[in-house]
Amino acid sequence: MNISKKIVVLGYFGVGKTSLIRRFVENSFSNDYKVSIGVHIVKKTVQVSTDDTVSLILWDLEGTDDIASVRESYLLGTHGIIYVFDVSRPSTFQSIEKDLEALAKKVPGVPTQVVGNKIDLVASEEVDATLTEKGISFDYLTSAKTGEKVNELFEHLAKILALDAERIKGKLQ
Amino acid sequence: MLKELRENYNRDKFQFILTDLTGRVVQSDQTLLSVEENVAIGEAHPFFLSIPEIMDAGRETATFHCVQLGTPMARLTADIEIHRKKDGFLIVIEDLTQHYRSYQKMAQTRNESIIDSELIVLKNHELQERERFKNEFIQNFSHELRNPLTNIIALTNILQRTDLSEEQLGILAVLKDSTSNLKLMLEDILSIAMIAKGKLALNPSVFNFPHFIEFLKLTYTTRAKEKGLAFSVTTDEKIPEYLEGDRIRLLQVLTNLCDNAVKYTKEGTISLHVALNQKRANTASLRFSVKDTGPGIPPESLGTILESFEQLGQTEGVGLGLAIVKGLLDLMGSTIKIESEVGRGSHFYFDLKLQFPLREPIRPAARKHLPPTKAKAPAKDTQKYRVLLVEDNEQVQTSLFKSLIEPGNFFIDVVSDGALVMQEVVNSKYDIILMDVNLPNITGDQLTKAIRAFPFKDVKKIPIIGITANSYKAQIKAYKKAGMNAVITKPFEQNELLKTMQRLLK
Structure with a gap:
């Protein structure tokens, strides 16, 4: 089975969305911050089992300080969401719950991965303490700079989407 | 069809692509993107791979702004419209890269x-x-x-x-x-x-300025002499005799500056000069300056020299002097300024506005005629007193015990558990209580409150002296508010304790 799935990567500006995608697709990283505007789309195919692959069509959305203002059209036909925040900047994760609620209304039932990026900038105990204190749950803590947990994140989402596709296929048969 | 569409648009800025419902290109311009006919549109750019999902559920049109379609070599930022047609989709790409x-x-x-x-x-x-x-x-x-x-x-x-x-x-x-x-x-x-912590409050009072300066002169002439240095003091004659300010804190600032000067200077002179900048109504602006002929401060250290625990080289002390100077002057609304040259010396100075009384304060007449006396030891008292010492620290117990045993007129009972204090106070008749504040389980001020609330007059009136290492004014005020008659802060001299006890036992 070879399927294509649209993944939207979003979050506040400067959290490292483009860097995460670049690390995953090109295995490279740049320290320079270049603002992404609009949407940039790339594709990478992931082998999820011996016979199955998932082509992830990654939509790297322009960062915003208000997720509710993300253009509706960018979310059309989305199969998965990666919500990225920066563990070193509390302003990027202070509204996670509200943002996820807004997204769930716009694209209901879409699998979402919450990712704290830039863990190379903060001591791990400090990250744990801050996130626990603020009651923030996440799926992955990553570093686009070092590559930590980046492939795991995308591959995990690819597997979730492959399983969903299997389930739907099973139901249809 | 594309020919008709293009007639209405600028030829270079638009590209029109027709696909069938599966996304295979039927017809296309080559204006912006290279798109081959009979090939899946997704081959041109991954954006188009999602068209079937985007146009799912019978959607007629979809518009996308600011889509990055370029390559690292050729930048192309476009708005894209997708229109559902009878047999497929019409895709209109508008190049808005410049915009x-x-x-x-x-x-x-x-x-x-x-x-x-x-x-x-x-x-x-x-x-x-x-x-x-x-x-x-x-x-x-x-x-x-x-x-x-x-x-x-x-x-x-x-x-x-x-x-x-x-x-x-x-x-x-x-x-x-x-x-x-x-x-x-x-x-x-x-x-x-x-x-x-912002817990230090100024305590202004009227003081005699010449006496204040004389004290510094005496102290530092001796200290400087011990190191073979000269110490000179000059003051402006027009400075009012009496000034109002926190004398103790001003003294602390100047002693820290003079201490530093003596500490770092190996030869030469240290000078303290006080100039009158301005005198207006009942306010005098004074400039205090301390100059030395010490090693000077390297320019790279000038920025950090006022921070806590900063020292130049290996010297005695903990490196707090200048940080205290800075903090105290901040509190007084002034700023320390430093001019220094390596090998020549340093000059520390600050301006301070102090009020002065328009009339000379009345001095206690008796004091004028009294010959100078040495500090007296507390007068000998032959009466015997019973003391309750409430203290959990054994070392403090021992030293207090010894201090009180020596005069010979105190019988001392020691209680280290706060819970037993009330029982002791009720069962035995005490003349005075020495109460440690930081006791386990119950604090000394809580115990004091309990004693003061007791119904029997002979118990509730027992003088209580609090003994504490907490020296903040607010804390001492709170202990007194709880009912302590006096509070002595550690470390204290034996005399101070005995004098306070005698005062309360009278």
Whole structure:
């Protein structure tokens, strides 16, 4: 089975969305911050089992300080969401719950991965303490700079989407 | 069909693509993207791979703004419209690269500035946290030092009054000198912690300025002489005789500056000069300056020299002097300024506005005629008193016990458990209570409140002296409010305790 799935990567500006995608697709990283505007789309195919692959069509959305203002059209036909925040900047994760609620209304039932990026900038105990204190749950803590947990994140989402596709296929048969 | 569409648009800025419902290209321009006919549109760019899902559920049109379709070599930012047609989709791509370039520049500037200011706030917060931690540590550390220091001072005083050989007296003198230095350092540490926590309040009063300066002159002429240095003091004659300000804190600032000058200068002169900048109504603006011929401060150290625990080279002390000067002057609304040249010396100066009374204050007449007297020991009292000492620290118990045994007119009972105090107070008749404040389970001020609330007059009226290492004014005020008649802070001299006890026992 070879399927294509649209993944939207979003979050506040400067959290490292483009860097995460670049690390995953090109295995490279740049320290320079270049603002992404609009949407940039790339594709990478992931082998999820011996016979199955998932082509992830990654939509790297322009960062915003208000997720509710993300253009509706960018979310059309989305199969998965990666919500990225920066563990070193509390302003990027202070509204996670509200943002996820807004997204769930716009694209209901879409699998979402919450990712704290830039863990190379903060001591791990400090990250744990801050996130626990603020009651923030996440799926992955990553570093686009070092590559930590980046492939795991995308591959995990690819597997979730492959399983969903299997389930739907099973139901249809 | 494409020909008709193109007639209405600028040829170079648009590209029209027709696909069938599966996304296979039926017809296309080559204006912006290279698109082959009979090939899946997704081959041209991954954006188009999602068209079937985007146009799912019978959607007629979809518009996408600011889509990056370019390659690292050729930039293309476009708006894309997808229209559902009878047999497929019409895709219209409009090249808006120039338009979005200016938007990108704007966003870059805006985001960078927001991120930078966020990082500055975070950095400041981190620095404040470190400062808070440091001050907490200093406070706790100095608190812990006070108990053993109290014991050392008390026991040294007792030891001094025993029969000692010449050699032992010499050793004791060094011990007393070291204890006194340690006490001064501890006071410095506490001052800096109190300044940093904003708990130090100024206590202004009218003082005699020539006497104030004379004191400094006497102190530092002697100290400078010991190091083979000269110390000169000059003041402006027009400075009013009486000034109003916190004399103790001003003295602390000037002694720290003079101490530093003596400490770092190996030869030459140290001069203290006070000039009158301006005199207006009942306010005088004075410039205090301390100059030395010491080694000077390297330019790279000028920025940090006023921070806590900063020292130039290996010297005695804890490096708090200038930080205290800075903190105290901040509190007084002034700023320390430094001019220094390596190898030539340093000049520390500050301007201070002080009020002066329009009339000379009335001086106590009696004091004028009294000959100078040495500090007197408390008058001998032959009456016997019963003392309850509430103290859990064994070392403090021992030193207090010895201090009180020596005069010979106190019978002392010691209780180390706060819970037993009430029982003792009711069952035995005490003349005075010495109450440690930091007791386990129940605090000394809570016990005092309980005693003061007792229904029997002979119990509720027992004088209570609080003994504590907490020296903040607010804390002492709270202990007195709880009912303590007096509070003595550690470390204290035996005389101070005995005098306070005698005053309350009268």
